[in-house]
Amino acid sequence: MSRKKRRPKKQLIQAPASPGPIVIADRPSTFHSKPWWVSNWWNLEPTGRSDDVTCDIGTVGDLAVAAATIRGNTHRHDGNRCEDAFFISTGTTISGRSFLVAVIGDGLGSAKHSSFGSRRATQLFGNHLTASISKTDTPNEETVNTAVDAAFEMTKVKASKWKIGDLSAPPLSPAKVSSADIETTLTFAVVPADPNANKKRTVLIGSVGDSPIFKLSENKWECLTDSDNGDIVDSATRGVHSADRLTTSMVSIADTDVLFLTTDGIGNFISNGANMLAVGTYLADRWRNPVPLHEFINDMTFDLSSADDDRTAIVCWPYRDQYLS
């Protein structure tokens, strides 16, 4: 009597096809040429909370949203905390219209408490703006801009108020910490969570500093905020506490577009003038559709020599039903 052939056991765990970060360019960077557990280049922040990875993913209305912050190689090498932050919140107007508020901050390297500064400013601004817009019936450009101005002023005041011992706050009284020491860029977008009849929506965007916003349209990133690309790169930037107001504008986003807010840790490598760079080309291909959480984080940890800054991205895909299949 023949014995039944045993079926092979199902493999419950599948190894990734290619472990490690995606390498942009023809070789890995020196930093990633050795595993993190042997190189002595990947150090923890001694007081805790290095913040190597922070991520939010979810939906509101017809929007699919993914946001993440990745600690940069410079801070890993120096054993310092990530200085980028993001904040995403949702609200509903009196008339029942849902919306998303997306905020990004990049703590200035010269600021002693920039990690706290970026977290505090993005959360204060995002919360206040969401609450203000939620109290309106049918927000228009004027009412939303008024809410933005109020949120900005409130952020500048409240960012400098904390008690010693508050979570993540500097271990000093606010009187001993200057605004320069908590300085951060701020970039935001207010996105309606459903389109209007012609499958487009009007988004209010704004910024102070060098964290840009892009729109992916027909496989190409278009920068929606000011940029200056000459032969020589300049690294100067402004922040919340040294600026009088945010620079805002209204932009139109089609259902087939993708909205992308980012800090310069990624933004500097998306495009150079009209030309898309390698990172921009790669992310345009990867993020034309929503991706699973682990792939989103992997996309953001690309390896490129000199791309050593903290990285933050908020990506917003409108009309998520188009991605059902």
Next chain:
Amino acid sequence: MSATDVEQVQTGEQVLPFYIVCDESASMAYNGGIDAINNGLPDLHASIASDPLVNDKSRICLISFSDDAEVLCPLAPASDIDALPGVMEKGATSFSAAFRLLKTQIAQDIAMLRADGFQVFRPAVFFISDGEPTDLNWQDSHRELTDKSLNPHAPNIIAFGVDRADADTIRRVGTIAAFLAEQDVNPGNALKEIMRALTNSIVQSSSSSNPTLIIPPAPDGTISLPLDVMDET
């Protein structure tokens, strides 16, 4: 799309070029300057090559000048350089030769880096001399190098003077900083500290997430000279 499909697209990697320009006039041998520089170069090379972030982000070029100027080591990552060549005593002190060579070399290097897809930060020049220039009209070639309306690739220059270097001359060479060795300090020792300060400046400038030229504090045995005109950096 895999990462290899982006080969034809520029990467936009960022680089900070540094040019170390050393006086090789005859007097540099007598005051210990040549030895101090040659002893400092291996430390500079090792400090940069051993730091994974600094090495990838910086490029080093060594230029010497006396009657003429020459590139001793073309612009390259430190890890691609086996060892920085030493300097040796030669003849006179032509500042013009150094500035003219810098102007053409920097333009060539930036063009090459841009063609290779790099984003280039404004170059930094560390200029080291122990005496007065033997060419009288060096200011013309200096202006052609440093005036941004004449040269879009104008570098930032940090000038160091030792021994018989004149304070006014060194101050005019530097565009963002200038340092002069104190009179009672041995030139060789001053140059040793200058090499250390220069190394630290390169490492700190390249270590930052957003590369910014870090001007060193006055090296031990030197004083900082106030400049007449500060160019925008």
